[in-house]
Every structure is written in C-alpha cells, then in structure tokens.
Amino acid sequence: MAIRRILSLLAGLIFLSGPSAARSRGKEFITAFLCNFKQHQTNAKFELLITGYHPATTVVVTANNSTFRKTIPVNEGVTVSIELPNSVEMLGTNVFDKTVLIRADKDISVSSHSHKDYTAGATVVYPVQQLGTLYYALTPEGDMPDTFKEFAVVASEAPTRVEIHLKGNVRFKGQNYPAGSRLVADLDAFQAIQLQSSADLSGTRVESTKPVAVLSGHSCAKKNTACDHVVEQLLPVSSWGTTFLVPPLSFQSQSDIAYVITAQDTSIRYQNGPTEESQSMVAGQVIQLDMQNPQPLYISADAGIQVLFFFTGATNGGSSYDQLIPLFAGAPEGSRIYDPFLINVPALTSYCRLYHIDGMRQNDNYLVIIANATETRLIKVAKRPLDSILWQPINGTEYSWAEYSLSTGSIALSVEHPSSPFGLFILGGSYRDGYGSAALCSCRSAPSSSALNPGGSAPTSPVLNSNEESLLYPYGTSNGDDKNPKSDDGISPQIFASVPFTFYGKEHHSFYVNNNGMISFGQELSEYTPSPLPLDGGVPFVIPYWADVHNRISGDVFWRQTQDPNVLDRCTKNINQYFPEIPFTAAWALIATWDRVAYFGSKAKSSKVNTFQAVLTTNRKASFVILNYADIQWTTGAANGGDPKTGLGGTPAQAGFDSGDQTNYYVIPASHTPDILNIGKTSNVNIPGRWVFQVNEFVTGITTDCFI
Structure with missing residues (x-):
C-alpha cells in the first residue's frame, strides 16, 4: 500500500547520506x-x-x-x-x-x-x-x-x-x-x-x-x-x-x-x-x-x-x-x-x-x-x-x-x-x-x-570526546529525578516551572512529560500516534521522539527541573559553544529522559529499547532545547502498524516542535520515515546524536546548521 512519508531527494554538486551522513567540507x-x-x-x-x-x-x-x-x-x-x-x-x-x-x-x-x-x-x-x-x-x-x-x-x-x-x-x-x-x-x-x-x-x-x-x-x-x-x-x-x-x-x-x-x-x-x-x-x-x-x-x-x-x-x-x-x-x-x-x-x-x-x-x-x-x-x-x-x-x-x-x-x-x-x-x-x-x-x-566508524553506529552512551562529558546529562532517581508511572500512554502530573520558559514567543509556566516522547506546555497531550505537524489541537509541545512507548514492558521516564549550579554550568557551556554570538548564562533547566523504553506490542523484557533525552534551558529571555539520542533501536509501536518483533515499519516516529498556533512548527529531518531510526547518528551541531535549537521566538538551529 502507499505509505505517507516525509522525503526529499536529487541534488546539485555535493552532499550526503544516511547513518553516517557524508559531508563535503x-x-x-x-x-x-x-x-x-x-x-x-x-x-x-x-x-x-x-x-x-x-x-x-x-x-x-x-x-x-x-x-x-x-x-x-x-x-x-x-x-x-x-x-x-x-x-x-x-x-x-x-x-x-x-x-x-x-x-x-x-x-x-x-x-x-x-x-x-x-x-x-x-x-x-x-x-x-x-x-x-x-x-x-x-x-x-x-x-x-x-x-x-x-x-x-x-x-x-x-x-x-x-x-x-x-x-x-x-x-x-x-x-x-x-x-x-x-x-x-x-x-x-x-x-x-x-x-x-x-x-x-x-x-x-x-x-x-x-x-x-x-x-x-x-x-x-x-x-x-x-x-x-x-x-x-x-x-x-x-x-x-x-x-x-x-x-x-x-x-x-x-x-x-x-x-x-x-x-x-x-x-x-x-x-x-x-x-x-x-x-x-x-x-x-x-x-x-x-x-x-x-x-x-x-x-x-x-x-x-x-x-x-x-x-x-x-x-x-x-x-x-x-x-x-x-x-x-x-x-x-x-x-x-x-x-x-x-x-x-x-x-x-x-x-x-x-x-x-x-x-x-x-x-x-x-x-x-x-x-x-x-x-x-x-x-x-x-x-x-x-x-x-x-x-x-x-x-x-x-x-x-x-x-x-x-x-x-x-x-x-x-x-x-x-x-x-x-x-x-x-x-x-x-x-x-x-x-x-x-x-x-x-x-x-x-x-x-563518526565518519570513519565502519559500522555507522553510535554506542549506547556516546562520548563527545575524551575530555568532555557523555552525551546525556545526568539523570535518574540518584540525581533527584521524579519518575512517570509505568502505564501505557502515561503522563507526569502538571509541573509548575520555577522560571518561565518562552516558546514561540509565549511564556509558559507549566508543562507535562508524556511517556510517548513529548513535553507539552500547559495542557496534557497523550496521543500515541505521531501525526503530521502542525496539530489541530492548539497544544504547544517539544517532540524529542514521538512514538508509542510502553514503559510497563521496559524502561522508565525520568524528569526534573533544576537550578543546580553544575547542571546550569553545563547548559551555559553547551549553548555558548553552539551559539557563540548569543550571550547566555543558564538560569533554569528541565531534564526529561526516556531510559531504555520499549514500544507498545513488544515482548516482555524486549531487547529493542530506546534511550533519549530533552534538556530545556533559559536565561529568562533566550530559550534553548538540547535533544540527545543515545540509543535508538525502534521506531514504531504495534498499534501504529509496527512489527511486534522489530518495532519497525508502520507509522515511524517523528521529532521536532509545534507552536500550537496551527502555523509554526519544525520537523527534524527523517521524521515519519524509517530513517528516523538513525537520528542518533545525525546532528545539526556536528556531534552525532545531538540536536540543539533556539526556541524563544522561532525554532532555529545554529547559523551553519547541517545534518551529519
């Protein structure tokens, strides 16, 4: 049958490809x-x-x-x-x-x-x-x-x-x-x-x-x-x-x-x-x-x-x-x-x-x-x-x-x-x-x-280089995280932000962390099927990896908002590295982590699990989102047409941002296609598995963003 997919193609004098996308420069x-x-x-x-x-x-x-x-x-x-x-x-x-x-x-x-x-x-x-x-x-x-x-x-x-x-x-x-x-x-x-x-x-x-x-x-x-x-x-x-x-x-x-x-x-x-x-x-x-x-x-x-x-x-x-x-x-x-x-x-x-x-x-x-x-x-x-x-x-x-x-x-x-x-x-x-x-x-x-990696794959916990932290920010109950209930299509309680977070020009004071790979502002959003953006419902949300997660089978969804100096120092360092033209000192951060989560319809204790993370940070004026993809092994739950044995096929996951105004949105390349499986090997900041965006007015990547 014909499958609706987000695609693109034929090019001019240089550019690159999938899992370890070649670059011309x-x-x-x-x-x-x-x-x-x-x-x-x-x-x-x-x-x-x-x-x-x-x-x-x-x-x-x-x-x-x-x-x-x-x-x-x-x-x-x-x-x-x-x-x-x-x-x-x-x-x-x-x-x-x-x-x-x-x-x-x-x-x-x-x-x-x-x-x-x-x-x-x-x-x-x-x-x-x-x-x-x-x-x-x-x-x-x-x-x-x-x-x-x-x-x-x-x-x-x-x-x-x-x-x-x-x-x-x-x-x-x-x-x-x-x-x-x-x-x-x-x-x-x-x-x-x-x-x-x-x-x-x-x-x-x-x-x-x-x-x-x-x-x-x-x-x-x-x-x-x-x-x-x-x-x-x-x-x-x-x-x-x-x-x-x-x-x-x-x-x-x-x-x-x-x-x-x-x-x-x-x-x-x-x-x-x-x-x-x-x-x-x-x-x-x-x-x-x-x-x-x-x-x-x-x-x-x-x-x-x-x-x-x-x-x-x-x-x-x-x-x-x-x-x-x-x-x-x-x-x-x-x-x-x-x-x-x-x-x-x-x-x-x-x-x-x-x-x-x-x-x-x-x-x-x-x-x-x-x-x-x-x-x-x-x-x-x-x-x-x-x-x-x-x-x-x-x-x-x-x-x-x-x-x-x-x-x-x-x-x-x-x-x-x-x-x-x-x-x-x-x-x-x-x-x-x-x-x-x-x-x-x-x-x-x-x-x-990454370019010389003959297998074209990223390790479960990628290291940026020998002198830097791991790809993921620290998470888990030992770091003070709360944890979502283990339920199909579960969601966190309403979380009131200690510092307002500006997203597409509007200040937001509360949010929800959804088991299915989303963070919504001011209103719950529990959909398990990744629909094409923009949505009609008027809910603004960040989409690290929207797919049908079932953490009752495997995995946990952690989150915490923090003003811990060590975390804020790391946020400040990262944003200054990727956006050197924007003065930024982090005042607040939200860290949401989907740790080894399974897909709906997978077998108990499935070996196919995903680990990814979203970090929202602001200095009370400029707002940024860091998306980290440590290990992506599946794209689709069985209810969305995915293969129960592999977690592939059907309607694949998507990642991006929706302003809630039914006009402004951003979709990360490969969303809604089988290639979203390789998002942990791509980037807009030249670090496989990491995507970073400024989001306070519109969603923008770094000025020279290219997708490795």
Missing part, C-alpha cells in the same frame, strides 16, 4: 581521474572546482608523481578552477601513481570535472575523513568498442591492502580474474588501482585495511544517445541510507535507470506512480528500476542501500537523436542532445538547508529541487524567491519536486531555505554532452570519529 582530499573515452580524444581538460567557506584560505594542489604543485588563495563564497596536466588520467587496468592531493588550512569543498570533446564527467570529491573501508562498485551499461566499465580505488594511507571480490571478468597484470574471484592489491599512500572490463562490474565488493576513496563509472556509457564518460565517487557502506526519492527529468522522453545496491539481505519498497511494490534483495545484489517521466521514484529499505541515478541520454527540443546527430549546425532552434551522466542519490538524512552550486561552462544548467510541499515558497536561488516554478507532488509523500532552468554558461550561486532541509541536484548538457551531480552543502564538516 574538509581540509584534505584525495582523488584520481578515470579513463575518459579515448586517450587521444581532442581538447582534454581535467580540472578541480574548489569552493571556500572562510576568508583567506590557502589551498595546495599536488599531482602525485608529477612536477605539478600549485598554491592558491580561495575566499569565502568563491569557487576557483584549477586545471591539471593531462597526465593525471589513468589509462587501462593497472596500479597508478597519478592521484591528486588537495590540502587547505580551512574548510573547502571540491568537485572534479573530466572533459574531452563530446564527453564529460563530474563528481563530488569527499574529504578523507569521510572515506571508508567497504564499498560496492556500480558500472552502468554501454557496449561500444574500446569503451569500458571501470572503477578505481585510491589509497590515502600506507600500506593499504585492497581485496576486490569481482562480479565480472578482469585482466590484471597479465592474469585473468573471472567473475567470483578475488583480486588483492597492496597500495602505498596516494596510489590507485583502476580496473576496466567489457563485463558488468556492478556489485563488486571492495574491502580495504585503511580508508580509501572509490570512483566508479564507465569510460563512455551509451544507451539512448551518443556515449559519454560517467563517474561518481561512491559512499562507503557506513554512509548508506534507507529512504530515497528520485525525481524524473522533464526532457527525458524515454526511460532512465535507478540502480539499487545492498550490502546485506533486505527488503525494499518502491513506488513509481500510484502503486507501491516490494522486492527482496540479497547481499551484493544490484537491481535496476526503470523511471518514466513524469513519475518520480520512491525507494525505502529495511537496511542501508546505495542508489545511483543513470540518465540514459535524451534530446531536448522536440527532435529525435537520429534527426539531430547530422545537423549540429542546422539543428532546429532549442534542440539539444544531452548525453548520459551518473548521480549518487543522497538519502533523506543528507538534506541541507543551504547549498553552493556551480554550473558548467557552455552548458544548459538545471536545478532539480525536492522540498516539503509546505516549505517550497521559502526556497531562494541567489537570494531571490522562486516565483515562476512548477511544483509537482510526489505520490505517497509530503514532498514536491521542481525543475528550474539556470542561465547557460558558468554560474556560481547559493540555494537556501531559512530553516527546512531540502534536496538539490545540478545537471545539464550541451550538444552531445551531459553532466549531473549532487549539490555542495554549505555546512561544517563532520567529526572524523
């Missing part, structure tokens, strides 16, 4: 350039686009095993192009010393472009702290003579052993490696191995002893039009997500392909139009889902998956490929041939509220935007609202998608929403050319400790 990057069509194809150009986020950033670009070394200044909001020598291209199957190293003294983001006449590819380059040790390759179709499916593994440390479990035949150093065999390569730092084959290599598993970058694609992929070089830097398995949406492209009159890859046995659900379908997948399997304009594709899975969108080529302007190919000079006005490209589709948890984009020179450039249908009017491009744009609903979701045409030629600008994350892609083409990629998320880089 960093200070050190390593990449390589796969073989682009033929070695002697004319007008070869290999370049990096480097975007600065701070004034006076110094960047050093070095081509390994070459005399090329360039130091450049990059300023805030500026994108600089660095052209590399043609010798960086890797030709054939071998181990190469042709990698490119980028280092900066402040955060930057990087994308790479590989261009030859009538063939070009572009990809995001992720910083080294986002690299992983387990990947699955994807090589789209295309069988022209002397073109190859290909991928490369780039080592950032020495020694790195790479084990490649092949899905197609490869010849390497004079030896044949058939499908099903294992190829082992030992790489030094800044070396790369490139494998090429006429056979499909999709689903090939790449494992390494140290973090590596993996780039995958085709030297010249071909389906509907001429061939074109396609390449994408892949995300490690630890950064995969479970919920995706892929919009169609308006100029595609035939079909495109969404590739889905899984690293473990799972079940996926997908919807392309009014009907939802499902399919079981086994570890390492790759499936293709055809996409027909104008229907978007929704995909959800029980475990992490990787989704790539393959644009198969199209003509734009009403003429067919066969009509246009001999008529470049005399083609009808407005007619174009856009050749194939490949995009690594970000998961729902990857969305940002601010992007930097760069269109390609001499190309028709387009944005594809995915946003909550209630938030579309607030999206701006280059600080200007999108007045004349057609938003189309996405079946089964609360989201809409739109395509927006930019000017032809090189262009750099920002796309933003003041508070709500959205998905963005940038893509385009010219005569017999095409490119596409996810957009540059203009936010802080994630901590390396």
Whole structure:
C-alpha cells in the first residue's frame, strides 16, 4: 500500500547520506581521474572546482608523481578552477601513481570535472575523513568498442591492502580474474588501482585495511544517445541510507535507470506512480528500476542501500537523436542532445538547508529541487524567491519536486531555505554532452570519529570526546529525578516551572512529560500516534521522539527541573559553544529522559529499547532545547502498524516542535520515515546524536546548521 512519508531527494554538486551522513567540507582530499573515452580524444581538460567557506584560505594542489604543485588563495563564497596536466588520467587496468592531493588550512569543498570533446564527467570529491573501508562498485551499461566499465580505488594511507571480490571478468597484470574471484592489491599512500572490463562490474565488493576513496563509472556509457564518460565517487557502506526519492527529468522522453545496491539481505519498497511494490534483495545484489517521466521514484529499505541515478541520454527540443546527430549546425532552434551522466542519490538524512552550486561552462544548467510541499515558497536561488516554478507532488509523500532552468554558461550561486532541509541536484548538457551531480552543502564538516566508524553506529552512551562529558546529562532517581508511572500512554502530573520558559514567543509556566516522547506546555497531550505537524489541537509541545512507548514492558521516564549550579554550568557551556554570538548564562533547566523504553506490542523484557533525552534551558529571555539520542533501536509501536518483533515499519516516529498556533512548527529531518531510526547518528551541531535549537521566538538551529 502507499505509505505517507516525509522525503526529499536529487541534488546539485555535493552532499550526503544516511547513518553516517557524508559531508563535503574538509581540509584534505584525495582523488584520481578515470579513463575518459579515448586517450587521444581532442581538447582534454581535467580540472578541480574548489569552493571556500572562510576568508583567506590557502589551498595546495599536488599531482602525485608529477612536477605539478600549485598554491592558491580561495575566499569565502568563491569557487576557483584549477586545471591539471593531462597526465593525471589513468589509462587501462593497472596500479597508478597519478592521484591528486588537495590540502587547505580551512574548510573547502571540491568537485572534479573530466572533459574531452563530446564527453564529460563530474563528481563530488569527499574529504578523507569521510572515506571508508567497504564499498560496492556500480558500472552502468554501454557496449561500444574500446569503451569500458571501470572503477578505481585510491589509497590515502600506507600500506593499504585492497581485496576486490569481482562480479565480472578482469585482466590484471597479465592474469585473468573471472567473475567470483578475488583480486588483492597492496597500495602505498596516494596510489590507485583502476580496473576496466567489457563485463558488468556492478556489485563488486571492495574491502580495504585503511580508508580509501572509490570512483566508479564507465569510460563512455551509451544507451539512448551518443556515449559519454560517467563517474561518481561512491559512499562507503557506513554512509548508506534507507529512504530515497528520485525525481524524473522533464526532457527525458524515454526511460532512465535507478540502480539499487545492498550490502546485506533486505527488503525494499518502491513506488513509481500510484502503486507501491516490494522486492527482496540479497547481499551484493544490484537491481535496476526503470523511471518514466513524469513519475518520480520512491525507494525505502529495511537496511542501508546505495542508489545511483543513470540518465540514459535524451534530446531536448522536440527532435529525435537520429534527426539531430547530422545537423549540429542546422539543428532546429532549442534542440539539444544531452548525453548520459551518473548521480549518487543522497538519502533523506543528507538534506541541507543551504547549498553552493556551480554550473558548467557552455552548458544548459538545471536545478532539480525536492522540498516539503509546505516549505517550497521559502526556497531562494541567489537570494531571490522562486516565483515562476512548477511544483509537482510526489505520490505517497509530503514532498514536491521542481525543475528550474539556470542561465547557460558558468554560474556560481547559493540555494537556501531559512530553516527546512531540502534536496538539490545540478545537471545539464550541451550538444552531445551531459553532466549531473549532487549539490555542495554549505555546512561544517563532520567529526572524523563518526565518519570513519565502519559500522555507522553510535554506542549506547556516546562520548563527545575524551575530555568532555557523555552525551546525556545526568539523570535518574540518584540525581533527584521524579519518575512517570509505568502505564501505557502515561503522563507526569502538571509541573509548575520555577522560571518561565518562552516558546514561540509565549511564556509558559507549566508543562507535562508524556511517556510517548513529548513535553507539552500547559495542557496534557497523550496521543500515541505521531501525526503530521502542525496539530489541530492548539497544544504547544517539544517532540524529542514521538512514538508509542510502553514503559510497563521496559524502561522508565525520568524528569526534573533544576537550578543546580553544575547542571546550569553545563547548559551555559553547551549553548555558548553552539551559539557563540548569543550571550547566555543558564538560569533554569528541565531534564526529561526516556531510559531504555520499549514500544507498545513488544515482548516482555524486549531487547529493542530506546534511550533519549530533552534538556530545556533559559536565561529568562533566550530559550534553548538540547535533544540527545543515545540509543535508538525502534521506531514504531504495534498499534501504529509496527512489527511486534522489530518495532519497525508502520507509522515511524517523528521529532521536532509545534507552536500550537496551527502555523509554526519544525520537523527534524527523517521524521515519519524509517530513517528516523538513525537520528542518533545525525546532528545539526556536528556531534552525532545531538540536536540543539533556539526556541524563544522561532525554532532555529545554529547559523551553519547541517545534518551529519
């Protein structure tokens, strides 16, 4: 059946994904350039686009095993192009010393472009702290003579052993490696191995002893039009997500392909139009889902998956490929041939509220935007609202998608929403050319400790670092907490605040702590089904994790209001850390903790339990909420359609804020989707499992909030 979900999708030149959402900003990057069509194809150009986020950033670009070394200044909001020598291209199957190293003294983001006449590819380059040790390759179709499916593994440390479990035949150093065999390569730092084959290599598993970058694609992929070089830097398995949406492209009159890859046995659900379908997948399997304009594709899975969108080529302007190919000079006005490209589709948890984009020179450039249908009017491009744009609903979701045409030629600008994350892609083409990629998320880089976690998971009691307190504030009866009754849909007595707490512009003097993961102001709220916001009932409330808790089965709900100096000092420290521009000294705090709570319908003493916490604090003027997610193992109670054995499925939990005025509210990304299970691995303050907001007037995150 069709399930209503909060989703988003397709992006512009960089952004990131689920459980350990990859981030594009960093200070050190390593990449390589796969073989682009033929070695002697004319007008070869290999370049990096480097975007600065701070004034006076110094960047050093070095081509390994070459005399090329360039130091450049990059300023805030500026994108600089660095052209590399043609010798960086890797030709054939071998181990190469042709990698490119980028280092900066402040955060930057990087994308790479590989261009030859009538063939070009572009990809995001992720910083080294986002690299992983387990990947699955994807090589789209295309069988022209002397073109190859290909991928490369780039080592950032020495020694790195790479084990490649092949899905197609490869010849390497004079030896044949058939499908099903294992190829082992030992790489030094800044070396790369490139494998090429006429056979499909999709689903090939790449494992390494140290973090590596993996780039995958085709030297010249071909389906509907001429061939074109396609390449994408892949995300490690630890950064995969479970919920995706892929919009169609308006100029595609035939079909495109969404590739889905899984690293473990799972079940996926997908919807392309009014009907939802499902399919079981086994570890390492790759499936293709055809996409027909104008229907978007929704995909959800029980475990992490990787989704790539393959644009198969199209003509734009009403003429067919066969009509246009001999008529470049005399083609009808407005007619174009856009050749194939490949995009690594970000998961729902990857969305940002601010992007930097760069269109390609001499190309028709387009944005594809995915946003909550209630938030579309607030999206701006280059600080200007999108007045004349057609938003189309996405079946089964609360989201809409739109395509927006930019000017032809090189262009750099920002796309933003003041508070709500959205998905963005940038893509385009010219005569017999095409490119596409996810957009540059203009936010802080994630901590390396979470990005390199190969399992993509957070411990039960996460530690911020060795010198800081645990994620959770102290709680329990030993710390003076009161405890809610053990009852289904139970609630605390009315708690009168010793200091007023301002929320959405109104002072509140009492509150209730609900077993089902809510704190309401002035009025009880005991609903167990997480309904879409805003509610009609007029009750203002904070929503750490609204789901059907049953603490009679397992767990406790603790709470206390406090003016203890130690607690207030910690609140002051945290808020000053995340909001340094706001003078703040805490005068009061409420700490509510849901400790190892089970879901309704689970078995007695269930091993599936959640631990999370809300800290409300104020200095009598400014008010803040700190949400801490220590261990999230379930999303849904049985009464909301969840599986009694797993606590998953049905109507998943949501987190956010509701002002009670039926207008103003805020929903944390992934709410009402299966990906809310990963909220303990995401953040808007770069600390996995922690979300912090100022709430006294409107709900706002930190000024550079991005969702790791």
